Amino acid sequence: MSAEPLLEETLIKRSQQKRRTSPLNYKERLFVLTKSSLSYYDGRAEKKFRRGSIQLSCIRCVEVVKDVGGINPCQYKYPFQVVHESNTLYVFTPSQDSRSVWVQRIKEEIRDNREILTKFHPQFWCEGAWLCCRQEEKQAPGCEEYNLFGDASRKPLPPIPAEEDKDGRRWPILPPEVDDEDGDATDDVVVALYDFPGSESHDLQLVQGGEYIIVERCDVNWYKARNQHGEEGYIPSNYVTEKKSGNLAQFAWYSKHVNRNKAEELLRKEDKEGAFIVRESSTQGTYTVSLYTKSVGGKGGAAIKHYRIRETRGSPKQFYLAGKHVFDSIAELITYHQHNAAGLVARLRYPVGKQDKSAPSTAGFSYEKWEINPSDLTFMKELGSGQVGVVRLGMWRAQHKVAIKAIKHGAMYEEDFIEEAKVMMKLSHPKLVQLYGVCSQQQPIYIITEFMEHGCLLDFLRRRRGSISPASLLSICLDVCEGMRHLESNSFIHRDLVSSHTVSYNFCKSLTVFSKSPSFVVQGARNCLVNDSLVVKVSDFGMARYVLDDQYTSSSGSKFPVKWSPPEVLNFCRHSSKSDVWSYGVLMWEAFTEGRMPFEQNNNREVVTLVTTGHRLSRPKLAPAAVYDIMQLCWQERPEDRPSFSQLCLMICDALESDAALAN
Ligand code: ADP
Numbered sequence: 001m002s003a004e005p006l007l008e009e010t011l012i013k014r015s016q017q018k019r020r021t022s023p024l025n026y027k028e029r030l031f032v033l034t035k036s037s038l039s040y041y042d043g044r045a046e047k048k049f050r051r052g053s054i055q056l057s058c059i060r061c062v063e064v065v066k067d068v069g070g071i072n073p074c075q076y077k078y079p080f081q082v083v084h085e086s087n088t089l090y091v092f093t094p095s096q097d098s099r100s101v102w103v104q105r106i107k108e109e110i111r112d113n114r115e116i117l118t119k120f121h122p123q124f125w126c127e128g129a130w131l132c133c134r135q136e137e138k139q140a141p142g143c144e145e146y147n148l149f150g151d152a153s154r155k156p157l158p159p160i161p162a163e164e165d166k167d168g169r170r171w172p173i174l175p176p177e178v179d180d181e182d183g184d185a186t187d188d189v190v191v192a193l194y195d196f197p198g199s200e201s202h203d204l205q206l207v208q209g210g211e212y213i214i215v216e217r218c219d220v221n222w223y224k225a226r227n228q229h230g231e232e233g234y235i236p237s238n239y240v241t242e243k244k245s246g247n248l249a250q251f252a253w254y255s256k257h258v259n260r261n262k263a264e265e266l267l268r269k270e271d272k273e274g275a276f277i278v279r280e281s282s283t284q285g286t287y288t289v290s291l292y293t294k295s296v297g298g299k300g301g302a303a304i305k306h307y308r309i310r311e312t313r314g315s316p317k318q319f320y321l322a323g324k325h326v327f328d329s330i331a332e333l334i335t336y337h338q339h340n341a342a343g344l345v346a347r348l349r350y351p352v353g354k355q356d357k358s359a360p361s362t363a364g365f366s367y368e369k370w371e372i373n374p375s376d377l378t379f380m381k382e383l384g385s386g387q388v389g390v391v392r393l394g395m396w397r398a399q400h401k402v403a404i405k406a407i408k409h410g411a412m413y414e415e416d417f418i419e420e421a422k423v424m425m426k427l428s429h430p431k432l433v434q435l436y437g438v439c440s441q442q443q444p445i446y447i448i449t450e451f452m453e454h455g456c457l458l459d460f461l462r463r464r465r466g467s468i469s470p471a472s473l474l475s476i477c478l479d480v481c482e483g484m485r486h487l488e489s490n491s492f493i494h495r496d497l498v499s500s501h502t503v504s505y506n507f508c509k510s511l512t513v514f515s516k517s518p519s520f521v522v523q524g525a526r527n528c529l530v531n532d533s534l535v536v537k538v539s540d541f542g543m544a545r546y547v548l549d550d551q552y553t554s555s556s557g558s559k560f561p562v563k564w565s566p567p568e569v570l571n572f573c574r575h576s577s578k579s580d581v582w583s584y585g586v587l588m589w590e591a592f593t594e595g596r597m598p599f600e601q602n603n604n605r606e607v608v609t610l611v612t613t614g615h616r617l618s619r620p621k622l623a624p625a626a627v628y629d630i631m632q633l634c635w636q637e638r639p640e641d642r643p644s645f646s647q648l649c650l651m652i653c654d655a656l657e658s659d660a661a662l663a664n
Contacts, residue, residue, distance in 0.1 A: 007033040007105055012076045014090040026074045052413050058084045058573050061117040061146055062106040107148055114572050120146040188214045190240035191250045194359035200366040204233030221363035221428050236362040253351035254278045259656045261471040264304050266352050267292035274349025282653040293346040305345050361434035361450045364425050372437040372448050388412050401451040406444045414445055417546040431483030433529055433539035452529035460530045461595035470622050471662050473591045476536050478652045480528055483538035485645035488577045495544040495575050562604040567612050578639035585634025592620035626661035
């Protein structure tokens with residue numbers, strides 16, 4: 001396609017992810033429209049430097065924005081919007097004429113696009129709401145019909161109730177924040193599961209086992225709490241649990257997220273007579289005690305028994321494990337069996353702690369703290385390097401191991417990423433690599449994340465070839481699935497679950513003549529990392545959007561993860577949680593081949609043809625039929641026929657509980 005500019009003009013761009021209408025968020029950029037893309041450049045330097053580019057094929061709407069009340073502190077007063085995939089770019093032109101030229105010209109260029117919006121938002125997204133319809137979901141469907149070829153001057157919208165702030169600006173009145181607490185005062189007492197030293201003066205220190213009162217639930221990750229001395233401060237919500245009967249999380253013997261296979265692994269590792277774990281069964285709301293004994297019936301040889309905690313019929317419910325001993329609560333039942341075997345192979349002597357004994361990551365080092373002071377960091381060994389820069393092991397304030405990624409100049413849309421990082425930090429889950437913050441006031445910028453001792457999953461699988469059982473491989477898949485389920489439930493698309501970042505020159509050359517040597521190709525399962533407790537976590541979610549490299553972001557680029565992409569991404573760059581599900585199926589395949597390259601005999605172009613004509617990866621030798629069935633569900637042609645991550649988690653848990661499903 002021709003790169004000949006169709007239009008070129010200096011316009012002003014509003015930062016795509018910004019929440020606040022600060023003047024700093026409006027940048028002058030040289031906009032260039034070609035037959036294939038709309039790009040913008042930083043013109044300050046002698047040589048212009050590209051800051052971003054949108055492929056025209058991904059644009060779903062271009063239209064004038066009605067700037068009711070002139071809310072934008074921008075010297076150009078004529079805004080238009082470009083909706084591409086799920087983002088909206090706002091551009092301001094100096095005159096009405098120039099705006100109309102840009103809007104009409106882009107409309108002409110996208111007239112044959114597959115995906116054009118039927119409805120759009122005629123006003124801005126601002127401070128967490130659409131000003132036109134006051135919906136508070138950024139992805140909320142548009143509120144006005146979109147007509148690609150219609151007249152941009154539309155009928156007036158109904159007035160929005162508004163109030164003026166002290167500067168005389170008009171703001172929409174948003175509905176009051178909903179308090180999702182049920183008002184039960186006893187819910188507000190919590191018990192600390194871990195020590196939390198606190199890193200800022202506004203934090204409150206937690207001591208494991210101590211009780212605290214929750215004063216305010218600031219967001220899902222941080223609460224304001226009070227201790228017994230009346231001191232108040234912020235605490236991470238995942239370090240405490242409600243103190244109320246029936247809440248098993250407060251007990252050292254309970255590990256909610258441990259499946260049968262992982263429980264066996266942990267018990268064997270401890271190798272102690274009477275070691276036990278109480279965990280949630282695959283059927284939600286029921287519990288299992290997994291118990292280890294070193295000698296069964298006086299004979300040698302260790303064994304692990306799994307006892308389902310049963311409930312009596314009728315009300316109030318009572319609980320029992322073996323025979324005649326019935327209890328009012330699970331806690332009482334466990335206490336009893338800690339002293340009496342009473343039908344079990346051993347008494348419950350030794351509670352095996354949480355799966356990951358060390359305290360979990362917090363969503364940032366403190367509440368609303370995303371900017372990290374680089375002088376708090378010390379650098380240690382290099383861990384690896386990827387598409388956007390080198391990753392080093394480091395320490396934060398000499399107490400916390402972290403991974404520090406230094407971003408190569410020009411490798412990322414930095415300003416947009418930094419804004420997005422604030423959202424990404426709030427995505428906190430035991431199966432997601434935690435983003436702690438950024439050092440954005442310097443070059444290169446640093447991204448600080450949780451440190452994962454065993455590095456990327458692909459290397460881990462290859463290093464341990466021949467030593468990981470199918471059940472453990474499936475357990476690895478479950479970890480990833482749980483991380484992905486959390487992203488899915490937050491409407492967050494990964495886009496690059498299994499990436500092909502480091503592709504050597506030889507591989508790029510070999511798109512037509514494929515070189516089989518695996519040393520040329522280092523890819524796959526790279527965006528999953530393994531920690532010292534062998535928990536696998538998903539990393540780099542959403543980052544693909546900020547990478548400044550056509551070879552990587554464009555589906556025809558040599559670094560694009562073609563082998564992990566479903567037909568709708570290859571053909572129409574249509575990303576969704578269901579395209580992540582497809583990539584996840586390929587990741588399962590990589591796990592069960594212990595890190596082999598998918599479609600290793602084929603180059604990217606051949607893979608596109610194969611996949612679009614219905615071919616799929618074949619069953620890995622280590623994958624039982626039930627597991628291959630799950631992979632195949634992920635590779636359904638139509639995205640809507642693929643299961644969600646939450647359904648996949650259930651299927652995998654079921655398979656892990658069943659010996660038959662794991663038999664090859
Ligand atoms: P890519 O661009 O290939 O995804 P990254 O830049 O994210 O790669 O990481 C490069 C390498 O650095 C990884 O393959 C891994 O070995 C190592 N690495 C990255 N992040 C971490 C981390 N949080 N903990 C430990 N090692 C990491």
